[in-house]
Amino acid sequence: MVGIVLVSHSNKIAEGIKEVSLQMASQAKIAAAGGTRDERIGTDVNKILEAIQSVYSEDGVIILFDLGSSCMNAEMAIEFLDPDKQNKVEIVDAALVEGAIVAAVESTLNKNITEIKNSIKSTNLPKRA
Template sequence: MVGIVIVSHSNLVAKGVKELALQMSPEVNIAEAGGTFDGRIGTDISKITDAIETVYSDSGVLILFDLGSAFMNTEMAIEFLDDAMKDNIEIVDAPLVEGAITAAVEASMNKSLLDIKEVLKPMALNKMP
């Protein structure tokens, strides 16, 4: 089953989005990487890498993020992973809450990583600038 990672500048936001998504699909592996290791607002490459490794499976990992710098740090985090894992990870620019819930529901139906990404694509087009 595809794993999901929620990347947010706020630990509370990341935990809350994870909690909502798990309400819809409790069997899905979801990890959050919110805030910095010392509790500040921001993102942390090590936290993102750890979250990816926590939910990783051969089915892949889908990552959702809140702001542009979270995207950049997620890209850097992926660079630290084993080469075999890198091709099995997708970052998706979709609304964080709605995207996470939709991704979790799709993952719970054993949809592939690429199928889930396709379902989220129209949401990305509607994301506020």
């Protein structure tokens, strides 16, 4: 099953999105990596790395993030992984809440990482007025 990591500058946001996603797909492997170690607003490379490792499988891991520096720290966290794991972890630029829910549901349906990424990307459709 593809693992999911939610990276946010706020621990409350990351945990809240994880909670909502698990309501939709309780068997999903989701880790929240929000805020800093000292509970401030920001992101922490080590928290992200630990989150990746906690949900890692040979099926891969999808990382979703809230802001640009979250993506940058996720990229750095991936660099700390063993080289054979690095190519199985992918950052997806998509709506965080919608992407997390889609990823959670599809991962429990045993979709592969490419299928899940494509579905997440389809959540970026324009909103109706």
